[in-house]
Amino acid sequence: MVKRIAGEPSRRGFLKGLGAAAVLAGGSSVLAACSGSSNTGGDSGGSGELSGSVTVWSWKNPAAELRSLVPGFNAVHPKVKVTVQDIGNPAIWDKITIGMEAGGQGLGDVLHLGVDYLPNYIEKFPGGLADLSKLGASQYANAFAPGMWQTVSRGDKVYALPWEANAAGFYYRDDLFKKAGVDPATLGTWDDVIAAGKKVKTATGTGLVAIDKSASAADSANLLQLLMQLQGTFLFNLDGKITVNSPEAVRALTLIKELNDAGLVVDVQGSPGTSTYDAAVKAGKVALCPDPAWYGGYMATFANDSSGDWRVMLPPAVTAGGSRSAIVNSTHLAVAGTSKNQRAAFAFAEFALTRPESQVQIFKDKGIFPALLKAYDDPVFHQPEPFFGGQKYAEVFIQELTQPSAPTNYTSDYPRALKLVDDAQTKVLLQGADPATVLKDAANQLAQQTKRSQA
Numbered sequence: 001m002v003k004r005i006a007g008e009p010s011r012r013g014f015l016k017g018l019g020a021a022a023v024l025a026g027g028s029s030v031l032a033a034c035s036g037s038s039n040t041g042g043d044s045g046g047s048g049e050l051s052g053s054v055t056v057w058s059w060k061n062p063a064a065e066l067r068s069l070v071p072g073f074n075a076v077h078p079k080v081k082v083t084v085q086d087i088g089n090p091a092i093w094d095k096i097t098i099g100m101e102a103g104g105q106g107l108g109d110v111l112h113l114g115v116d117y118l119p120n121y122i123e124k125f126p127g128g129l130a131d132l133s134k135l136g137a138s139q140y141a142n143a144f145a146p147g148m149w150q151t152v153s154r155g156d157k158v159y160a161l162p163w164e165a166n167a168a169g170f171y172y173r174d175d176l177f178k179k180a181g182v183d184p185a186t187l188g189t190w191d192d193v194i195a196a197g198k199k200v201k202t203a204t205g206t207g208l209v210a211i212d213k214s215a216s217a218a219d220s221a222n223l224l225q226l227l228m229q230l231q232g233t234f235l236f237n238l239d240g241k242i243t244v245n246s247p248e249a250v251r252a253l254t255l256i257k258e259l260n261d262a263g264l265v266v267d268v269q270g271s272p273g274t275s276t277y278d279a280a281v282k283a284g285k286v287a288l289c290p291d292p293a294w295y296g297g298y299m300a301t302f303a304n305d306s307s308g309d310w311r312v313m314l315p316p317a318v319t320a321g322g323s324r325s326a327i328v329n330s331t332h333l334a335v336a337g338t339s340k341n342q343r344a345a346f347a348f349a350e351f352a353l354t355r356p357e358s359q360v361q362i363f364k365d366k367g368i369f370p371a372l373l374k375a376y377d378d379p380v381f382h383q384p385e386p387f388f389g390g391q392k393y394a395e396v397f398i399q400e401l402t403q404p405s406a407p408t409n410y411t412s413d414y415p416r417a418l419k420l421v422d423d424a425q426t427k428v429l430l431q432g433a434d435p436a437t438v439l440k441d442a443a444n445q446l447a448q449q450t451k452r453s454q455a
Contacts, residue, residue, distance in 0.1 A: 050344045051079035057096070057108035059089035061366040062164075062331070066112075068365070069358055073351045080344045093117060100125045104338030109345035113160060115151055115330045116410050122159055123412040130335040132158040135346040140354055144371040145327060150238075150407035152332050160332035161353045165371035166292035167400040168226050168326040170315040171299065173287045173306070174389060176204050187316045190227065190255050197264040197288070206287045208264035210280045211256070213429040215422035216269040222328075223290055224425055227252035229326035230318050232406040235417040240409065241455040244417060245436070245443035251318060253428060253435035260429050278302055290315060292328050293397045297367045300387040307387045312396050325403040330371065369397060376402075413450045420446055 058066055063086040070082045085108065087095055092112070099107040100121060111129075113121070121128050137158040141149050144162045152160040177184055180203035182196045197208035212220035228234055231248040243249065259265050270276040272291045280286055282303045289295060296312055303310075314324040333349040335342050352358050359370035360378045375381070376398045385393040411417075420442040427433035443454055 049079060050077045050347055052341045052344055053081045053083070054110060054341055054345045054348055055108040056082060056084040056110040056112075056348065057087050057092060058084065058112035059087055059092055062112060062368060063087075065362040065366050065368065066352060068361070069352050072358070073348055076351070077344070077347060080347070082348055096121070099336075100128045104128065104336060107336040107338060109336055109339040109341055110349055111334045111336055112163075113332050113334050115332070115408070116414055118152065118160060118332060118334070119410045119414065120412045121334075122154060127337045129159045130337045130339065130342050130346075132161065132335060132346055135335075135343060136350075137161060137346070143354060143373060145373060145401040145405065146403065147327055147405035147407045148330065148371045151330065160334035161349050162330060162332050162371035163353050164331040164368050165327055165401055166294055166329045166369065167397045167405075168229070168315045168328050169289070169291055169293055169296055169312050169397070171289040171291065171296055171310055171312050173206075173284075173309050174311045175309045176200055176206055176287045179203050184311070184313060189316050189320055189322075190318055193288075193316055194255070194258055194262060194264070197259065198262055200287050201262075201264060204287070207266040207285055208288050209259060209290060210266045210268045210277055210286050211260075211425075211429070212269055212271060212277075213260075213265070213267045213426060214269065215426045217271045217274065218418060218422070219271045221418065221421045221425050222271060224249075224252050224256060224421065226290060226315065226326060226328055227255060227318055229328060229406065229408065230315060230323050232323060234406075234408045234410075235414065235421065236409050236411045236452075237455050238407065238409050239455075240411050240452060242417075242443050242446050242450075242452050243455045244421060244446055245439040246455065248318075249439055250436045253425060253439060255318070256425065257428050257435055265429070273298065282306075293369045294367070296388070296393060304387075308389050310388055311391055312388060312393060314396065314400055323404075323406075325400045325405045327401070327405050327408070369394075371401070373402065411452075413446070413452065416449050417446055 056066055063084050067084040070084065073082060096107065096111060099105060133156060140161065145165050148162040148165060152158060152162055172184060177200065180199040182199055187193055187196060200206055200208065209223065211223060225234065228248050233243055233246055233248040235244050237243050266280055266285050268276045268280050272295050281289060281299065284306065300307065317324050333353060335345045335349065339345050353372065356372060356375045356378065359372045359375040360380060362368050363370060364380055381394040381398060382392055384390040424438040424442045427438045428435055447454055
């Protein structure tokens with residue numbers, strides 16, 4: 001059975017809550033003085049049996065799944081009372097931000113974070129998140145999909161445990177490709193994809209991909225970012241320097257321009273998980289969805305009329321022989337730096353995210369694709385899926401998640417970078433602008449706004 005989306009449909013579409021991130025951008029370091037006051041030993045002290053209360057903040061489906069793990073956790077730690085709260089999404093980002101601004105007052109003990117928000121909290125609120133290496137997290141450095149650990153750590157410090165890993169998917173209409181005489185196995189690069197798209201358009205009249213050309217959604221540059229990640233780059237490098245106008249970025253935006261110039265882009269106002277994007281998929285207006293792992297399961301909930309027509313494979317490389325693996329977004333569990341029961345809070349996060357049994361249960365129930373490598377041994381990840389014509393859907397993502405994947409550094413300035421890149425893409429798609437020129441302008445503006453240097 002196809003697994004469903006982890007949270008709300010548009011949940012992990014790259015920064016749905018720009019408002020919260022904007023507040024973070026102006027945040028202070030008020031937590032720096034508070035971080036040393038928390039009792040890392042928990043209510044039981046430094047080494048005894050865990051006890052006391054732990055509050056967990058999450059949203060909708062993930063909150064329900066965490067709540068379902070509490071009885072099993074209490075079988076091991078009977079003296080810890082765990083309360084899981086569904087804060088809502090995107091409400092959780094505002095609530096965490098407000099708590100951080102207030103010096104950590106009122107924060108939950110365990111915080112469910114998105115990969116795009118984690119750098120904001122680390123950089124703008126020193127001490128806001130506990131260093132989990134002091135609680136034993138470092139033993140799990142190799143337990144998760146490659147590239148994930150670098151996302152949640154800085155040097156020797158660990159700020160969260162990885163949970164949901166959304167690898168890039170390449171969902172295509174097998175029936176339309178066959179009608180056009182296109183063999184997906186021959187699509188080694190995105191140049192091949194463009195050539196195939198032209199054949200599909202000629203044979204079926206169907207466009208290839210859907211993009212929000214006017215950038216009405218904050219994540220209209222998802223494909224651009226994916227094409228950069230496949231080349232091992234992002235909007236910033238691991239040192240935090242600006243790479244918006246790197247050769248890889250120019251190559252990515254040039255490919256999108258070529259798709260558009262060939263008439264292969266369907267203009268939608270929205271992103272995967274929004275009504276307009278999904279409507280284009282349901283209506284058969286696109287033959288390809290280069291979207292994260294969660295979208296495949298979600299697709300089956302609204303596009304069941306095309307069940308059996310879809311397939312999924314690893315995304316083609318940008319350059320011949322290049323990487324076909326990218327983790328495009330993820331979520332994590334962190335512990336608040338001001339939590340008075342950090343040991344018990346970490347123990348719950350550890351129970352939820354490092355035990356294969358826990359992650360398999362969550363995947364079966366709500367389709368949250370785990371980053372934990374040992375979970376993939378379970379048969380549930382190796383079953384044929386009717387929606388994908390009997391293909392073993394999850395195995396495609398397991399193949400991708402077990403390959404080397406470049407870690408992504410969002411930095412605290414990701415909202416600014418995303419807005420500038422969105423605008424640059426719009427100029428290319430609607431005004432025919434030159435990719436290199438608009439990205440150079442975007443990089444210069446970003447440097448002025450953030451005082452960051454360019455790589």
